[in-house]
Amino acid sequence: MVDQHNNGKGKWKQLLAQVQKNELPRHIAVIMDGNGRWAKKRGLPRIAGHRSGMQSLKNMISFSHELGIQVITLFAFSTENWKRPRWEVDFLMRLPEEYLQKELPALIEKNTVIQAMGDLSQLPESTLAAVENAITETRHNTGMVLNFALNYGGRADILQAVRNLCREAKEGQLDCREIDEALFSRYLCSRDLPDPDLLIRPSGEFRISNFLLWQMAYTEFWFSQVLWPDFDREHLLQAILDYQNRERRFGGIKNT
Numbered sequence: 073m074v075d076q077h078n079n080g081k082g083k084w085k086q087l088l089a090q091v092q093k094n095e096l097p098r099h100i101a102v103i104m105d106g107n108g109r110w111a112k113k114r115g116l117p118r119i120a121g122h123r124s125g126m127q128s129l130k131n132m133i134s135f136s137h138e139l140g141i142q143v144i145t146l147f148a149f150s151t152e153n154w155k156r157p158r159w160e161v162d163f164l165m166r167l168p169e170e171y172l173q174k175e176l177p178a179l180i181e182k183n184t185v186i187q188a189m190g191d192l193s194q195l196p197e198s199t200l201a202a203v204e205n206a207i208t209e210t211r212h213n214t215g216m217v218l219n220f221a222l223n224y225g226g227r228a229d230i231l232q233a234v235r236n237l238c239r240e241a242k243e244g245q246l247d248c249r250e251i252d253e254a255l256f257s258r259y260l261c262s263r264d265l266p267d268p269d270l271l272i273r274p275s276g277e278f279r280i281s282n283f284l285l286w287q288m289a290y291t292e293f294w295f296s297q298v299l300w301p302d303f304d305r306e307h308l309l310q311a312i313l314d315y316q317n318r319e320r321r322f323g324g325i326k327n328t
């Protein structure tokens with residue numbers, strides 16, 4: 073049992089002691105949400121929330137690395153986020169570049185593999201260049217995979233897979249009868265990554281906002297009121313502990 077009453081600084085250590093290291097979620101997906109509300113609560117502009125969210129991201133990555141998580145997918149910008157005011161979109165588009173400029177050397181040092189998924193062709197040139205450079209620089213690494221969802225939408229992902237399959241079928245490279253779940257998965261932006269075991273969504277919203285629709289068929293969901301800039305290792309450990317207390321049946325029945 074997690075001791076809910078111990079709010080002292082050492083609480084994360086107590087939580088860590090309860091984590092079963094051989095039962096960690098292999099792939100954690102995160103919807104980094106609540107930056108705007110975090111800023112509003114403090115009378116700050118929304119971009120201050122995004123900046124602070126970047127610090128949360130750094131902390132989560134470094135702690136996940138220490139824990140031994142294999143894959144993290146981070147929802148950084150959705151296909152629907154273009155609806156936001158121009159100044160906010162511009163700021164969000166610059167963030168990956170800023171993040172990579174500062175963090176890439178440390179990520180390389182830690183043997184991290186950087187990947188990105190989504191329609192990257194719509195990103196500003198300098199953002200795309202920074203992301204592509206990070207992917208190239210880390211492609212031979214063998215450690216934790218950091219997968220950034222940039223201009224990503226679950227429906228758009230499924231549609232681009234369908235279009236590519238149709239094209240290959242039309243060109244005679246593919247027999248439609250060969251299309252099964254495993255093959256279809258390889259046409260999605262997530263390609264060879266395992267499906268997420270755990271989805272973390274902070275900010276008090278109980279929805280997946282067009283994130284990994286196909287890939288999350290059997291993902292365990294963890295929702296919390298905490299706003300992303302306040303998300304810390306205690307929350308991550310709590311999410312992992314909750315995950316470890318779930319019984320994943322995948323449609324079967326409990327093992328007896």
Ligand code: IPE
Pocket residue numbers: 104105106107108109110148149150153164275
């Ligand atoms: C998440 O925080 C960041 C992105 C969507 C890129 P929000 O900006 O959505 O923050 P809220 O939901 O308005 O608080």
Ligand code: IPE
Pocket residue numbers: 103104105106147148149150153277279281
């Ligand atoms: C989801 O958050 C997208 C990202 C975190 C990148 P949103 O803030 O866009 O989601 P909604 O609009 O509340 O569903």
Ligand code: MG
Pocket residue numbers: 105106107
């Ligand atoms: Mg939001």
